[in-house]
Amino acid sequence: MSNETGIDRAAAKRRRQATEAHAQSWGAGFFVKLTLMALIDALGVYGVWTAFKVGSTVIGTVLVVLLIVVNYVYFAKRALPAKYIVPGMVFLLIFQIYVMINTAYVAFTNYGDRHMGTKQDAIEAIVRNSQVLDPDAPVRPVALLLEGDEYHLAYVDEDGQAQVGGQDEPFAADPEATVEGDQVTAVPGYTTVQEAEFEGLGGTRPTKPVTDLLVPLSSDPNAGSMKVMATDFTRGQTYRPGVEYNEAEDALIDRTSKDGQEIVYKANNTTGQFEANGQRYPGGGGWKVMVGFDNFVKLFTDPEIATTFAKVFIWTVVFAFLSVATTFFAGLLLALVFNSDRIRGLKFYRVIMILPYAFPGFMSALLWKNLLNKDYGVINNVILGWIPGFEGVDWLTGSALTAQVSVILVNLWLGYPYMFLVCTGALQSIPGDIMESAKVDGAGPVKRFSKITLPLLFVSVAPLLISSFAFNFNNFNLIYMLTGGGPIPPGDSVNDPGGTDIMISMVYKLAGVGQNPDYGLATALSIIIFIVVGLIAVFSFRKTRSLEDVM
Amino acid sequence: MSSEKQFRDYTAGTARGFTTRTDADRRAAHRKAWWREVGWRHIVAVVVSIYAVFPLVFVVNMAFDPNAGLANQSIFKSFSLQNFSDLFSSRPFGQQLANTLIVGGITAIGTVLMGAAAAYAFSRFRFQGRRFTLTFLLVVQMFPQLLAFVAIYLLVLGLQEVFPVLGMNSLVTVIAIYLGGALGVNTFLMYGFFNTVPVSLDEAAKLDGATHAQIYWTIILRMVAPVLAVVGLLSFISSFSEFVIARLVLTQPEKWTLAVALYDMVGSERHQVWGQFAAGAVISAIPVLVLFLFLQRYIVSGLTAGAVKG
Numbered sequence: 001m002s003n004e005t006g007i008d009r010a011a012a013k014r015r016r017q018a019t020e021a022h023a024q025s026w027g028a029g030f031f032v033k034l035t036l037m038a039l040i041d042a043l044g045v046y047g048v049w050t051a052f053k054v055g056s057t058v059i060g061t062v063l064v065v066l067l068i069v070v071n072y073v074y075f076a077k078r079a080l081p082a083k084y085i086v087p088g089m090v091f092l093l094i095f096q097i098y099v100m101i102n103t104a105y106v107a108f109t110n111y112g113d114r115h116m117g118t119k120q121d122a123i124e125a126i127v128r129n130s131q132v133l134d135p136d137a138p139v140r141p142v143a144l145l146l147e148g149d150e151y152h153l154a155y156v157d158e159d160g161q162a163q164v165g166g167q168d169e170p171f172a173a174d175p176e177a178t179v180e181g182d183q184v185t186a187v188p189g190y191t192t193v194q195e196a197e198f199e200g201l202g203g204t205r206p207t208k209p210v211t212d213l214l215v216p217l218s219s220d221p222n223a224g225s226m227k228v229m230a231t232d233f234t235r236g237q238t239y240r241p242g243v244e245y246n247e248a249e250d251a252l253i254d255r256t257s258k259d260g261q262e263i264v265y266k267a268n269n270t271t272g273q274f275e276a277n278g279q280r281y282p283g284g285g286g287w288k289v290m291v292g293f294d295n296f297v298k299l300f301t302d303p304e305i306a307t308t309f310a311k312v313f314i315w316t317v318v319f320a321f322l323s324v325a326t327t328f329f330a331g332l333l334l335a336l337v338f339n340s341d342r343i344r345g346l347k348f349y350r351v352i353m354i355l356p357y358a359f360p361g362f363m364s365a366l367l368w369k370n371l372l373n374k375d376y377g378v379i380n381n382v383i384l385g386w387i388p389g390f391e392g393v394d395w396l397t398g399s400a401l402t403a404q405v406s407v408i409l410v411n412l413w414l415g416y417p418y419m420f421l422v423c424t425g426a427l428q429s430i431p432g433d434i435m436e437s438a439k440v441d442g443a444g445p446v447k448r449f450s451k452i453t454l455p456l457l458f459v460s461v462a463p464l465l466i467s468s469f470a471f472n473f474n475n476f477n478l479i480y481m482l483t484g485g486g487p488i489p490p491g492d493s494v495n496d497p498g499g500t501d502i503m504i505s506m507v508y509k510l511a512g513v514g515q516n517p518d519y520g521l522a523t524a525l526s527i528i529i530f531i532v533v534g535l536i537a538v539f540s541f542r543k544t545r546s547l548e549d550v551m
Numbered sequence: 552m553s554s555e556k557q558f559r560d561y562t563a564g565t566a567r568g569f570t571t572r573t574d575a576d577r578r579a580a581h582r583k584a585w586w587r588e589v590g591w592r593h594i595v596a597v598v599v600s601i602y603a604v605f606p607l608v609f610v611v612n613m614a615f616d617p618n619a620g621l622a623n624q625s626i627f628k629s630f631s632l633q634n635f636s637d638l639f640s641s642r643p644f645g646q647q648l649a650n651t652l653i654v655g656g657i658t659a660i661g662t663v664l665m666g667a668a669a670a671y672a673f674s675r676f677r678f679q680g681r682r683f684t685l686t687f688l689l690v691v692q693m694f695p696q697l698l699a700f701v702a703i704y705l706l707v708l709g710l711q712e713v714f715p716v717l718g719m720n721s722l723v724t725v726i727a728i729y730l731g732g733a734l735g736v737n738t739f740l741m742y743g744f745f746n747t748v749p750v751s752l753d754e755a756a757k758l759d760g761a762t763h764a765q766i767y768w769t770i771i772l773r774m775v776a777p778v779l780a781v782v783g784l785l786s787f788i789s790s791f792s793e794f795v796i797a798r799l800v801l802t803q804p805e806k807w808t809l810a811v812a813l814y815d816m817v818g819s820e821r822h823q824v825w826g827q828f829a830a831g832a833v834i835s836a837i838p839v840l841v842l843f844l845f846l847q848r849y850i851v852s853g854l855t856a857g858a859v860k861g
Contacts, residue, residue: 029764051713059713080763084672085684088665088734095703095731096691102702334599342589349596351844353603358843360792362810363832366817367610370825378609413606474695477794481814504697508795511701519701526698537693 037074041067066090100530107527110291112518115272119287123245123252126274126284130243131214132256134224137238141183142226144210144233145190153215153226154184155236162187170216171226193233214239243283252281295524308497308506309525315404316502320472323411324465330412331419332457339427357417365481368410372396397487400499407500410482411472418468426460427453466540470533474504485509503529613829634826635834643805644831647812650722651835654797654808655787657726662733662786663779669734670741671767675753685742692735696728700795703728707800720802728800729790737782744778745771781849784842791839809835 044067051060070090073082109115145152145164152166154177162177162184178186186192210233217223217238224240242256252265252274265274265281273286280286299309334353338346356364371378372395380392395406430453438448479485485501492498497506503525511522613619617633638644672678673685696703707728711718717727748771756766772779794810801807807815809831816828 029762047713054712056709056712059709063713081672081676081678081681084668084676084767088669088730088738091665091727091730092691092732092734095706095728096694096696096699096735099696099699099702099706099731100694102705103699106702106705334595337592337595340589340592343592343596346596349600351847352600353596354847355603355607355840358840359607359836360788360839362792362794363610363813363836364606366813366828367606367832369817370613371606371609413602417603470693474697476697477792480794481818484818507698508700512799519705523701526701529698530694533693533695533698537690540693541689 033074037071040070044070062094103523103526103530106519107295107523108290108292108520109288110272110286110294110520111288111523112520113516114285115288115520116285117287119267119269119272122285122287126252126281127241127243127245128214129284130241130254130256131225131227131239132242134238134240137224139229140226140236141234142228142236143184143187144193144228145187146193147190151193151210151213152190153213153228153236154187154190155226156182156184164190165215165226167213167215170219243281254281254283256283291520295520296527298521299524299528305521312497312501312503312506315500316473319404319407319500319502320469320475322408323415323472323475324469326408326412327415327419327468328423328461328465330416331421332423334416334420335423335427339424354417354421356413357415357421361414362477362481364414365410365478368406368413369396369482372406372410374398396483400487403483403487403498403500407479407482411475411478414478415468422461422464423457426457429460430456462543463540466536466543470536470540473502473532473536474529475502476504476508479505480508610829610832613825614833616829617826619826619829634830637824638827638830638834641827642812644812646805647807647809648835650801650806651791651809654722654725654729655790658729658733658790659783659787661726661730662737663783665730665733666737666741666782667772667775667779668767669738670745671771673738673742674745674748675750675771688735688738692739696732697795700799703796704799719800720806721800722806724800725797725808728796729786729793733786737786740782741775741778744775748774777849780846784846784849788839788843 044063048060048063048067051057051063070086073079073086140155143154145154147166150166152164152169153171154162154164154174155171156179157163157173160179161173162175162179163171164174164177164184164187165171174187176188177184210228211230214225214227216225224238226236227239229235229237242254244253244255245251246253249264250267252267254263254265257263263276265276267273268275269289271280271286271291272289274281298305300306338350340346343349370376372380374380374392374394374397377395379395380390384390384393393402395402397403434452434456435448438452443451479500479502483498483500485505486498487500488496488498495509497509501509507522507525507529510525511517511519614634615630615632617629617631619634673681707717707719707724710724715721716723718724752770752774753766756770761770791808792810793808794814797808798811798814801811804812804815813828813831813835816831817823817825
């Protein structure tokens with residue numbers, strides 16, 4: 001009896017422990033989930049609130065949708081697989097899919113530094129920047145004031161009243177200011193900047209933030225603005241916009257020309273700029289509009305851009321192809337040579353031989369830039385330096401051809417270890433009995449190699465060759481770090497495409513570092529790369545049928 | 552007796568003489584065969600090893616040469632630690648090193664967690680849209696994020712207004728952008744590996760009352776640990792080497808990662824500081840080299856499964 005109860009009790013205890021343990025672990029997981037979700041929701045709600053406050057409706061809406069989806073997924077019982085996919089998918093959708101779609105959109109606009117914002121922004125900027133001195137208006141004594149780190153101006157008007165204003169803050173009467181004669185000496189809430197404080201900077205000659213200060217005389221934009229004299233910050237002059245926007249005609253009227261003639265620049269809503277006789281208004285930018293296929297047409301037909309584009313495109317293909325071909329043949333050759341278990345120390349050799357692959361790629365490219373330097377590079381000075389009469393080759397900046405050869409050779413050094421590893425793996429996976437039976441059937445070594453080894457090797461290596469081609473097609477780091485796309489033809493600017501620029505580095509120059517970034521043209525070029533990569537992908541899927549593995 | 556001994560000596564002698572002669576012949580023939588079969592491969596190995604290693608030897612040399620990058624830059628003639636002390640005193644190199652480790656480390660962990668979770672879902676659950684999502688990922692992974700960098704820049708400018716921490720000059724932004732590539736690149740590598748873990752394990756655990764989360768965290772993840780290490784390492788190396796996005800987002804030297812910092816030292820034609828570059832390269836390449844050689848075998852299997860080092 002007592003024995004039985006003992007067993008019962010033990011069993012009950014075990015059961016209790018089991019359920020407790022289960023409940024506990026589930027509980028811990030649940031609390032982690034709850035805490036994480038609380039954090040995410042708090043951040044999300046904060047984000048939605050700020051987004052609508054600063055007027056980013058799109059970001060706000062996307063956040064609301066994301067919050068609903070995430071809460072549903074993690075609190076509903078049904079959405080089990082989604083629980084595992086959603087975190088990565090959120091990042092993927094925002095930082096990969098959305099930006100790709102936006103790239104496609106920008107490619108059909110004229111977005112660039114001349115076409116940044118809306119038409120309203122463009123007009124305001126043009127009018128603000130067209131200020132010309134009004135010679136008839138009086139020069140007034142002004143006081144320079146500081147509030148925090150923002151400069152303000154104050155003067156005494158015709159009625160003896162002090163007027164105070166700042167950038168984009170029209171002058172307004174300030175009855176509490178102290179006035180002495182025609183001079184404002186103190187304004188509550190501001191510190192008056194004394195001449196002495198500027199002495200170190202050359203007396204009363206004002207510096208940058210002061211010379212840029214433009215205070216509207218009143219809220220009427222045509223009243224003009226006050227600005228301190230370039231040589232003396234204690235005196236202010238009146239400036240008026242030389243350009244006026246006429247809403248009825250949707251045109252700019254420019255009165256700044258020296259002969260006093262008015263020029264009317266009509267707004268062209270298809271090109272997004274103001275134009276007169278086919279010339280765009282020179283004193284300011286336009287606005288962003290959809291331009292359809294203009295950017296693509298420009299890439300293929302604009303005399304200057306089209307030839308550069310054709311050159312760059314051909315070189316990109318040649319570079320990617322030669323990179324794959326040279327590294328593959330070097331790697332295959334090495335794999336064949338070292339595909340023998342009789343070589344002592346092979347493991348050691350192999351580690352040494354793949355070192356270039358382990359060394360971070362961008363550092364290698366920069367390092368080779370030093371090795372190939374004409375004056376102090378080791379290649380010229382040591383490796384080729386012993387040749388009598390050798391004067392050194394200017395590898396990277398001499399001519400497009402030497403630079404291209406250098407790029408391929410450097411990429412060979414960087415890439416052969418990968419192909420060596422891959423080919424070794426492929427060779428070792430070829431079953432030995434096939435070779436044996438071929439031998440028995442009387443096939444010689446050459447025939448065995450060409451009829452068995454090579455085809456079998458290609459089957460397993462082909463997809464990697466394709467992805468290696470795609471990788472090199474966009475091998476920005478190598479090109480940018482080694483040659484910077486150069487050598488640039490004499491007479492061109494630093495930001496023009498050079499002899500070794502590939503498409504992606506040309507996109508970079510068009511979009512980022514140049515004087516006049518043209519995002520529309522740059523993204524149009526990206527779209528073309530997308531298409532090429534897409535074609536490579538389709539080709540590779542056909543070849544490898546990896547799509548079928550998925551199913 | 553004596554004749555017998557003599558005979559024995561004789562035969563031994565002739566035998567010895569005879570064998571000596573054949574030995575020499577055989578050894579010569581053997582050596583010839585060795586050269587034909589193995590020996591020349593050693594020569595190739597030595598030549599290729601020199602080719603592989605000389606630039607790396609040279610960068611080490613340059614790191615210790617105060618004249619690096621000048622016309623009188625020498626080869627193992629001078630030894631000084633000047634470059635290293637300049638590197639840390641004239642720029643925030645320590646901070647940049649830390650930034651790189653932070654960005655690379657968090658990206659690697661995030662990539663592993665998110666990629667493994669997605670791979671688990673694709674491998675273990677059958678749900679509507681599974682085929683579509685897998686195909687979609689397979690297509691997306693072909694397009695490098697780099698291509699969309701203009702749009703990424705515009706997105707960052709927009710996000711800055713709402714979440715300043717996701718704006719310009721923030722390491723968080725860079726990490727978030729890198730994580731955008733986490734699913735595309737790695738899910739496939741892991742998916743294949745997850746499929747090799749027998750489903751019977753899950754089912755047994757399920758019968759014992761384990762939840763899906765317990766199965767995932769305590770059973771599956773442990774079984775696939777090697778592939779997690781490979782994906783983590785590949786992700787670390789690719790964010791370590793990433794240049795365009797880092798340079799786009801990170802504007803202040805204190806925020807730079809190594810790729811941007813090292814490029815800044817020697818990238819433009821003016822103000823090249825090759826000595827500091829070499830010192831920085833030696834310091835930052837060592838952890839990567841060690842990791843790489845240590846995990847070499849796994850990386851190779853990962854690479855042949857389709858990933859390409861960036």
